[in-house]
Amino acid sequence: MFDKDRMEEIERRRREWEEGTLKRSRERFGMKESPTEFYSPAEVKDFDFLEKVGFPGEYPFTAAEYPSNLPALRIRGGVSALLVRAGRYSGYGAPEDTRDYYNYMREAFGRRGGPNIAFDLPTQCGYDSDDPVARGEVGKVGVAVDTLRDFEVIYEAFVGESDLDKIASNWTINAPCNVILAMYITLAEKRGIPLDGLRGTPQNDILKEFVARGTYIFPPRPSMRMIRDTITYCTEHMPSMNTISICGYHMREAGAGPVQMVAFTLANAMAYVQLGMEAGLDVDTFLRRFTFLAWSTGMEFFKEIARARAARRVWAKIMRERFGAEDPRSWMLRGAGGMGVPTHTLTAQRPLNNLTRNIIVGIGNALSGAPPMVPVPYDEPLGLGHSLEAEQLNMDGGRLLQFEARLADVIDPLAGSYYVESLTDQAEEEIWEIIGRIDAIGGAVAAIESGYMQREIARSAYEYQKQVESGERVIVGVNRFTGENELEVLTTRLVEHPYDPVKRAEAEEKQIKNLAQVKRGRDNGQVQATLKRLKEEAKDEKVNLIPSILEAIKAYATIGEICGVLREVFGEYQAYNVAA
Amino acid sequence: MEMVQKMLAGSDLSLARLITLVERDAPEVPEIMGSIYPHLGNAHFVGFTGPPGGGKSTLVDRLTAVMRRRGFSVGIVACDPTSPFSGGAVLGDRIRMQQHYLDKGVFIRSMATRGSRGGLPRAARGVIKLLDAFGRDFVLVETVGVGQTELDIMEAADTTVVVLVPEAGDTIQTMKAGLLEIADIFVVNKADREGADYLGMELEQMLRMSSRESSWQAPVLTTQAINDIGTEELYQEIERHREVLRDTGRLSLRRQEQRKGEFIETIEQGIRARLLELVERDGRLMASLERVEKGEVDPYSASMEILTNKTLLQGWLAELERER
Amino acid sequence: MAEERRIRVLMAKPGLDGHDRGARVLTLGLRDEGMEVIYTGLRQTPDKIVEAAIQEDVDVVGLSCLSGAHRYLFPEVVEGLRERGAQDVMVIGGGIIAKEDIPFLKEKGIDAVFGPGTPVKEIANYIRENAKRK
Structure with a gap:
């Protein structure tokens, strides 16, 4: 320089x-x-713009994934495109309740597009609603889905202008992803919609479930086989369907530090890339359908920005150099965004401070190669549903950053900053170091089997807690600047449409009845036959199981039955890598 | 004692609470141990030792499953280190034994090493006895595996299993002698990893060169506990070792030695506690203790002063008279 | 010489919820407060938790649940302990628990409920002051 x-x-x-x-x-x-x-130029002596930053949308993607923010910033009727999904992440109770909720959201609030379905824990863990271990959990954190019948009911809210070929669906589902995918495929077939017109994103990121979120079913290796099946099946039949959404977010929320989060995410992503390549697929083809639900962020502004920039650079190098991908699109950390979402930093104490925190992160997003997205309504940690006021402040926050502060006018405005470039180099170095350690263990799957990632995250979580308790890490209004003159901060509670608490409480009973009715009406001999075939095929590692899962779904076999036979073959994962 | 009677009748709550008393070295312990004594001697004690991270808990878990399939009841004592800084502990072995949580034939107790310096808590031997009295066919004891000084497991166990992993090759060199002394059975776990065959060969070679008694030649087994490979064979070797111990009379000899050791140790402990109590009450002796601490008098001469102190010993006698 | 008394704690995750950051942090935190902590792992049914609490003879059972199933799961554990004669074991809860549910849980025998972000020290002090068994 x-x-x-x-x-x-x-x-x-x-x-x-x-x-x-x-x-x-x-x-x-x-x-x-x-x-x-x-910081002066002396701290970034070997800074080389083309090598370290490059132009937006070009290798090494440090500046941004895309050449401009245009698509993300397109405003529809004054509402950012990010906020008009039918339900955002939503779903509760029995399928009927969720269907009614989606219909209401469309009519009352003009929500368009496909749903982003939250499933309840029994569904996520592959248990039927009438399973004893599901007691108390049915319909709680999402909608209960046992059989194809339930998908048919939920998607009654998506017909005509919102039919399956006109929307994109998101499913937060991991271990039984292929079961849910089979339901969607079957639904489309019944409606006469060709598979190549289906768009959607299943989460399907099982590795982070072992590390952070806990809704696993099978041990890591057979779980990876199921993801291989998704990748190969979709590549062949559903070219517009994303196959996986690789998450860093949950690992950070579980306690990972900023660099740890990036390194673990990229290590997991590499394991998925490996799957597709080992299945003999062309990396530049199947990688187009990988996406990232990437970052949760802390409040250390420049460090988090640098970590986001470094992540894009490291991934580009991995894909181009390690995996030899040739299409520049394969080098992108697609959908990863910038600084991210600060959920774990939000506080129930003095909740209005969360608005300030989110605005800071919104600015950080704009400065780290993403649109100025203000992530979470301030009343999120109160856990009562977002109030209309909080949602409006959130949306206006983004508008304000874009139209008044004009933060979206320039991409990566910190490029070339001595400080930020030096932080970015440092983050990159640390990311490579952790990736090196995981490589030495034998890759992400082996690192998870040995408990390495789990222990590291538990350790970081505990360190963080100790820093907060000792006051070394300041959280305003929580461990400092609290006092006798504490104000009673009143937040309003005009919630646009909370889930109906009565329906939610009654969901378990209702869904068990729904399930019994399906079981009475179906051909049980056929169900048994499809399950038997599934079990046989599961024993042969080379076979793609999606066709036999499809047969079982068509016969109205339950998610518990399907996962049950797979449990018999694959075994169940026992997590016992306790923090120590 | 009522709690002992309930335990003998099968109450696991009472068993658990008796273990706590033994663990705390409560005043009731001699009475407890005395009253369970007639019920001892049926269980076979298997100790598991070896460096941390070798998969001992998983091996114990899978072996327990083998024993349960054969209809044996099992007691498990799983030990983890006490933090020297806080005195607390994370007891993380139970989590690997989840398949047995609801099985009445398996009783799992996690213990911290507390004051003990080795890999076995001081109270572990008492706990093993309680599990024996409770009627367990096998009592499996897993030590912390701190490294070289795991000899205490030998004193408590009938069969000692040393669990190693291929990566442990280097440590073997430094612990050779100790290991050979302890092990009745060697297990090379995680045998799917590189170096397992080499470690196995190395162990065999060491064993051939050792001069241990001839009635039992310690076998070297390879296992993959996580995949339940080799656990059946491990069970059979334990069974075979038990038979050899019994047939050669070594089991009863061992038990004799254990009883004698316990007898002397209990007396020692009693005398020590009593003597210290008496010393503490005697101003002059306390003063000489202080002088020892400061280094003004050597410990040997000072101890002779106490052991030959007539007033002290007479005081003790007088107290015994009064208690009677 | 009798050992000083050590408080034993069972940290448990009942139900299917997999978010164990709180349970893990508390496991390490209570260790550093001088307690012996046994962590059960995820996906424990109430009867498994009760069985472990009995065998390990703990003073305290800590239950963590973020899925909203606490109204069913927590009382089941208290009830199970009572049936087994271990009603002197303290049961505390944490996770995402609505304020309105706290009186209900207390009525069902849960001794205390701690929300997210409660300092470990506060929980440790509560345990030391209120553990029912001596």
Whole structure:
């Protein structure tokens, strides 16, 4: 960046400054060390713009995944495109309740597009609603789905202008992903919609379930086989269907540090890429259908921004150099965004401070190669549903950053900042170091089997907690700046449409009845036959199980029955890598 | 004692609470141990030791399943280290034994090492006895596996299984002698990993060169506990070792030694506690203790002063008279 | 010489909820507060938790649930302990628990409920002051 003489002069002047101007100031205030730092070109001596940053949408993607923010910023009727999904992440109770909810949201609030379905825990863990271990959980954190019948009911809210070939669906489903996918395929077939017109995104990121979120069923290796099946089946039959949404978010929420989150996410992603390549698929073809639900963020502004930039750069290098992908689109950390979403930093104490936190992150998003998205309504940690006020403040926050502050006008405006580039280099180095450690263990799957990632995250979570309790890490209004004059902060509770608590409470009973009715009406001999075939095929590692799962779904076999026979063949994962 | 009677009648709650008393070295312990004594001697004690991370818990878990299939009841004592900083502990072995949580034929107790310096808590031997009295056919004891000084497991166990992993090759060199002394059975676990065959060969070679008694040649087994491979064979070797112990009379000899050791140890402990109590009450002796601490007098001369102190010993006698 | 008394705690995740950050942090935190902590792992049914609490003879059972199933799961554990004669074991709960549910849980025998972000020290002190068994 600078010629040698000039750089030497900068270094010399820096020393002079430290010994002169800075020292005098320190002494005047009686400080041994300066509380602030200053970065000069001397800290990024080998900075090479094309190598380190590049142009937006080009290798190494440090600036941004896309050449411009245009598509994400397109405003429909004054409402950001990000906020008009039919339900965002939603779903509760019995399928009927969720269907009614989606219909209501469309009529009352103009929500368009496909749903982003939240499933309840029994569904996510492959148990039927009438299973004893499901007691108390049916319809709680999402909608209960046992059989094809339930998908038929939910999607009654999506017909005509919103039929399956006109919407994209999101399913937060991992271990039994292929069962849910089979339901969607069958539904489309029944409606006469060709498979190649289906769009959607299943989460299907089982590795982070082992590490952070806990809704696994089978051990890691057979679980990976199921994902291989998704990738190969979709590549052949459903070219517009995303096959996986690789998540860093949940690992951060579970306690991972910023760099740990990135390294673990990329290590997991590499394992998925490996799957597709081992199945003999062309990497540039199947990778187009990988997406990332990437980052949860802390509040350390520049470090988090640097980590987001470094993540894009590392991934581009991995894909181009390690896997030899040739299509530049394969080098992108598709959908990963910028600084991210600060859910774990939000506080129930003085909840309005969360608005400030979110605005800071919104600015960070705009400065890290993403649109100025203000992520979470401030009343999120109160757990009562977002109030209309909080939602409006959120939306207006983004508009304000875009239209008044004009933060969306320039992509990656921090490029070339001595400080940010040096932080980005440092983050990259740390990411490679962790990836190296995982490589040495034998890759992400082996690292998870050995409990490495789980232990590291537990350790980080505990460190964080200790820092908060000791006051070393300040959280305003929680461990500092609290006092006797605490104000009672009133937040309003106009919620656009909360889930009906009565329906939610009654869901278990209702869904068990629904399930019994399906079981009475179906051909049980046929169900048994399809399950038997599934079990046989499961024993042969090479077979893709989706066709036989489809047969079972068509016969109205339940998710518990299907996962049950697979449990018999694959075994069940027992997580016992406790923190220590 | 009522709690002992309930335990003998099959109450696991009473068993659990008796274990707690033994673990705390409560005043009732001699009475408890005395009253269970007639019910001892049926269980076979198997100790598992070896470096941490070798998969001992998983091996114990799978072996328990083998024993349960054969209709035997099992008691498990799983030990983890006490934190030297806080005195607390994370007891993380039970989590690997989840398949047995609801099986009445399996009783699992996690213990922290507390004051013990080795891999076995001081109270472990008492706990093993309680599980024996409770009627368990097998009592499996898993030590912390801190490394070289695991000899205490030998004193408590009838059969000692040393569990190693291929990566442990280097450590073997440094613990050779100790290991050979302890092990009745060697297990090379995680045998799917590189170096397993080599470690197995190395162990065999060491065993051939050792001069241990000839009635039992410690076998070297390879297992993959996580995949339940080799556990059946491990069970059979334990069974075979038990038979050899019985047939050669070594089991009863061992039990004799154990009883004698316990007898002397209990007396020692009693005397020590009593003596210290008496010393503490005697101003002059306390003063000499302080001088020892400061280094003004050597410990040997000072101890002779106490052991030959007539007033002290007479005081003790007088107290015994009064108690009677 | 009798050992000093150590408080034993069973940290349990009842139900299907897999978010165990809180349970893990508390496991380590209570260890550093001088307690012996046994963590059961995920997906425990109430009867498994009761069985472990009995065998391990703990002073306290800590239940963590973020899925909303606490109204069913927590009382089941208390009830199970009572049936087995271990009503002197303290049961505390945590996770995402609505304020309105706390009186219900207390009535069902849960001794205390701690929300997200409660300092470990506060929980440890509560346990030390209120553990029912001596």
